[in-house]
Amino acid sequence: MISQESAVTLHFTIKMKDGSVADSTHNMGKPAKLVIGDGSLSGSFEQCLLGLDVGDKKEIELKAEDAFGMPNPDNIHHMDRTKFVGDAEVEVGTIMAFTGPDGMEIPGIIKEVAGDSVTVDFNHPLAGQDVTFEVEILSVE
Template sequence: MTDNANMISSSSEVILHFDLKLKDGSAVDSTRVNKKPAKLVMGDGSLSKNFEACLLGLSKGDRKSFEIAANDAFGMPNPDNIYHLDRSKFSAEQEISEGMIMGFSQPDGSELPGIIRAIAGQSVTVDFNHPLAGQDVIFDVEIVDVR
């Protein structure tokens, strides 16, 4: 019988190990690499509602794997998030190449990551969609502790 005090609820603090993989098995992220579990507070916005929903009801010691469809994981790519910038927007000494991820300063001082998708003459195509947009993912979790 599971102790409800150790069951994840909508306000729990959770310590967990996770592996995030694409459907082809390629690793995207893992807490196991550094042998340091992640800590999160349910409802704090660090995970999407869909990822949090997978954790609800799990308890300390549970291991589970979830397949999450692209729409419920990181969403689908939005064509409005793809911009064509003039090469002059980048400093002359800044090397850029296709596939490179770089930070772009926003008016509020924050940085938004963008992926260089193409370079054609003086036009640089930058994709500001999440790198995993459009990808189904597999979320493997091991619950270390619930508070």
């Protein structure tokens, strides 16, 4: 049974309000692994997993603030187009990987291109969205 610090292997599907699928481990062909309490999930989502066991399936509805949070205006940056080198297409809607201050790669979505200025949004693509997680628990250690 899932409790604090359980290592959990699960399949999940994230659905938007309109029923469309935003993300699914089934599409990737391999399940996700996580440890309850390690900070990779929101606390409210973890609370919904506690007590589930191998073989359980559950649909969890999360409000935006409990799922991926609300968009933060501080996560929107204006960058000089000359910083985009190589064959990278600088087009609105493109998701690109940027190197953050800590050296980790973070995804950013290009929101606007105006002359030499490129507006990049580093908020999670699902920030501000209410979502439904469908989970299937495969193993609990």
